[in-house]
Amino acid sequence: xxxxxxxxxxxxxxxxxxxxxxxxxxxxxxxxxxxxxxxxxxxxxxxxxxxxxxxxxxxxxxxxxxxxxxxxxxxxxxxxxxxxxxxxxxxxxxxxxxxxxxxxxxxxxxxxxxxxxxxxxxxxxxxxxxxxxxxxxxxxxxxxxxxxxxxxxxxxxxxxxxxxxxxxxxxxxxxxxxxxxxxxxxxxxxxxxxxxxxxxxxxxxxxxxxxxxxxxxxxxxxxxxxxxxxxxxxxxxxxxxxxxxxxxxxxxxxxxxxxxxxxxxxxxxxxxxxxxxxxxxxxxxxxxxxxxxxxxxxxxxxxxxxxxxxxxxxxxxxxxxxxxxxxxxxxx
Amino acid sequence: xxxxxxxxxxxxxxxxxxxxxxxxxxxxxxxxxxxxxxxxxxxxxxxxxxxxxxxxxxxxxxxxxxxxxxxxxxxxxxxxxxxxxxxxxxxxxxxxxxxxxxxxxxxxxxxxxxxxxxxxxxxxxxxxxxxxxxxxxxxxxxxxxxxxxxxxxxxxxxxxxxxxxxxxxxxxxxxxxxxxxxxxxxxxxxxxxxxxxxxxxxxxxxxxxxxxxxxxxxxxxxxxxxxxxxxxxxxxxxxxxxxxxxxxxxxxxxxxxxxxxxxxxxxxxxxxxxxxxxxxxxxxxxxxxxxxxxxxxxxxxxxxxxxxxxxxxxxxxxxxxxxxxxxxxxxx
Numbered sequence: 001x002x003x004x005x006x007x008x009x010x011x012x013x014x015x016x017x018x019x020x021x022x023x024x025x026x027x028x029x030x031x032x033x034x035x036x037x038x039x040x041x042x043x044x045x046x047x048x049x050x051x052x053x054x055x056x057x058x059x060x061x062x063x064x065x066x067x068x069x070x071x072x073x074x075x076x077x078x079x080x081x082x083x084x085x086x087x088x089x090x091x092x093x094x095x096x097x098x099x100x101x102x103x104x105x106x107x108x109x110x111x112x113x114x115x116x117x118x119x120x121x122x123x124x125x126x127x128x129x130x131x132x133x134x135x136x137x138x139x140x141x142x143x144x145x146x147x148x149x150x151x152x153x154x155x156x157x158x159x160x161x162x163x164x165x166x167x168x169x170x171x172x173x174x175x176x177x178x179x180x181x182x183x184x185x186x187x188x189x190x191x192x193x194x195x196x197x198x199x200x201x202x203x204x205x206x207x208x209x210x211x212x213x214x215x216x217x218x219x220x221x222x223x224x225x226x227x228x229x230x231x232x233x234x235x236x237x238x239x240x241x242x243x244x245x246x247x248x249x250x251x252x253x254x255x256x257x258x259x260x261x262x263x264x265x266x267x268x269x270x271x272x273x274x275x276x277x278x279x280x281x282x283x284x285x286x287x288x289x290x291x292x293x294x295x296x297x298x299x300x301x302x303x304x305x306x307x308x309x310x311x312x313x314x315x316x317x318x319x320x321x322x323x324x325x326x327x328x329x330x331x332x
Numbered sequence: 333x334x335x336x337x338x339x340x341x342x343x344x345x346x347x348x349x350x351x352x353x354x355x356x357x358x359x360x361x362x363x364x365x366x367x368x369x370x371x372x373x374x375x376x377x378x379x380x381x382x383x384x385x386x387x388x389x390x391x392x393x394x395x396x397x398x399x400x401x402x403x404x405x406x407x408x409x410x411x412x413x414x415x416x417x418x419x420x421x422x423x424x425x426x427x428x429x430x431x432x433x434x435x436x437x438x439x440x441x442x443x444x445x446x447x448x449x450x451x452x453x454x455x456x457x458x459x460x461x462x463x464x465x466x467x468x469x470x471x472x473x474x475x476x477x478x479x480x481x482x483x484x485x486x487x488x489x490x491x492x493x494x495x496x497x498x499x500x501x502x503x504x505x506x507x508x509x510x511x512x513x514x515x516x517x518x519x520x521x522x523x524x525x526x527x528x529x530x531x532x533x534x535x536x537x538x539x540x541x542x543x544x545x546x547x548x549x550x551x552x553x554x555x556x557x558x559x560x561x562x563x564x565x566x567x568x569x570x571x572x573x574x575x576x577x578x579x580x581x582x583x584x585x586x587x588x589x590x591x592x593x594x595x596x597x598x599x600x601x602x603x604x605x606x607x608x609x610x611x612x613x614x615x616x617x618x619x620x621x622x623x624x625x626x627x628x629x630x631x632x633x634x635x636x637x638x639x640x641x642x643x644x645x646x647x648x649x650x651x652x653x654x655x656x657x658x659x660x661x662x663x664x
Contacts, residue, residue: 002523002540004600004636011599014563021609022622057598066349075585180650191334196450208334229625230338263595265631266389266659267343268336270350279352294626299597302632304336327598329662 043157047093080108104149130177137214151307188305209286379425384399394659412440418448430502462509469546483639520637582616594629
């Protein structure tokens with residue numbers, strides 16, 4: 001295992017310490033390992049909380065700040081955070097107008113956020129939930145009943161975060177978050193595995209000439225293992241099933257998000273984006289916004305995921321709205 | 333070789349096409365493979381041009397836009413661009429007040445930028461040059477006489493770009509760029525090699541328990557090969573030689589830049605930043621600005637480099653100034 005770490009059991013704590021040292025103007029890190037917006041709670045603002053296993057950085061801690069998340073709960077690597085973290089985060093960001101939990105659809109995350117929401121309710125905090133399940137690759141998986149939540153999470157957090165920053169109430173941001181799910185779909189693939197520090201060896205074996213199509217963000221299996229192919233053919237295999245959902249039509253405007261899995265250089269991500277752009281152009285679908293980079297990763301895995309989100313004027317405006325977090329920043 | 337590419341000889345062209353498709357609001361790509369700010373030339377503004385081999389993305393093409401570069405010349409992977417590219421870029425951004433070339437100290441880059449500057453001069457364009465040679469690891473290398481230009485390049489491009497955007501003249505931006513070099517030093521290391529697409533095999537072999545200290549951005553050898561160690565000890569080995577330069581003193585303010593080499597996850601970069609922060613704090617040196625992420629890479633190499641830049645009020649103000657490029661964006 002070759003990693004820039006001190007010890008497997010200190011990875012998350014030390015990375016969080018590094019984040020707190022790097023971004024004191026944006027965030028604070030508090031027990032029990034939660035990342036909280038520096039100025040939370042903000043009176044009168046709906047709090048936005050997400051979380052999940054570590055190893056997907058910058059998601060979620062890198063998205064805490066103005067115009068996106070109010071708090072994030074990082075679990076151990078590829079392990080759900082515990083209800084105590086989610087409850088602490090919920091209380092830390094409660095400004096009196098309720099708190100929204102954005103939850104990726106993994107069994108542990110869903111269960112623990114449900115417990116936390118109940119506990120917060122017992123303390124008089126109104127909590128609602130948006131479940132993200134945008135991965136078209138598989139119906140159920142090692143870690144889920146139903147589809148997995150992947151790249152759509154990043155887009156949901158940005159857009160819902162902007163609405164909350166604008167003063168929208170809990171019902172509005174909840175409905176907005178659910179509406180986003182109607183129009184967002186993703187699929188990913190991997191060229192290599194990744195190594196969870198505590199395990200010390202790659203999560204799965206893969207041949208020098210093989211790739212995994214439909215991989216999950218924890219290295220869990222996808223649709224099929226097959227021989228490596230040129231990038232354009234790989235992109236076709238990812239965008240095809242997304243378009244087969246039947247929700248993107250000629251004349252639609254979309255946000256296209258090409259994501260690196262952690263070990264994929266930007267130069268390859270742009271080659272992927274090129275093909276995505278060609279495919280959608282041929283279908284009469286216009287990419288009016290895009291995001292290219294490594295935003296939801298699987299440690300050092302080489303691979304990519306593609307996410308499409310159908311845009312309307314409201315979603316476009318909220319996407320464009322100012323954001324200032326460690327990993328996403330514009331217009332301020 | 334596992335890469336998301338279509339063919340080794342099309343990597344740069346297709347990635348540039350992807351960039352042009354993704355960022356038409358910021359850049360355009362023109363023959364002979366140059367990335368130019370969309371609205372160049374800007375009348376009355378000093379043009380800022382850089383360039384070098386591809387494979388270091390987002391540097392340099394990702395830094396073209398408002399407040400940073402006016403044009404970038406990408407060569408083949410790890411290969412200097414040719415004088416024709418540099419001349420075309422210089423002409424494309426010439427707004428009548430001269431053009432500054434920011435050149436990393438590699439023999440091919442230096443020679444070709446010199447030829448281009450002469451040719452531009454023949455056409456009546458005043459050109460000056462800032463040479464970046466911030467890598468303390470080795471005095472000469474496979475590709476250089478003198479020190480190599482590495483992470484300091486990113487910081488130079490941002491700060492000089494801000495000054496040019498403010499309307500500074502050619503002499504001022506040149507002097508500013510040279511003054512930055514007095515206060516910027518870097519050193520890097522690698523856990524793994526990288527594979528140049530045209531070569532098809534790793535640039536060098538490295539054992540499963542080894543690392544290369546003082547690596548260059550083309551995988552060229554550094555100071556020494558040794559056994560892998562904990563992250564904190566590795567950071568000590570990088571920051572030590574930087575501080576031994578004797579230019580950072582108790583009471584100084586610095587910008588600390590922790591860079592990922594392309595295959596290093598963000599979670600590890602924050603563990604590196606944590607140690608950098610501790611070391612400087614112990615020395616009475618204050619990190620007043622930081623940059624953490626993969627900005628000057630070596631394809632998919634796993635590793636990190638650390639850059640320190642001494643800050644004063646002017647440099648801090650120019651660092652903070654608005655920037656809007658594909659890879660660096662804030663305050664707009």
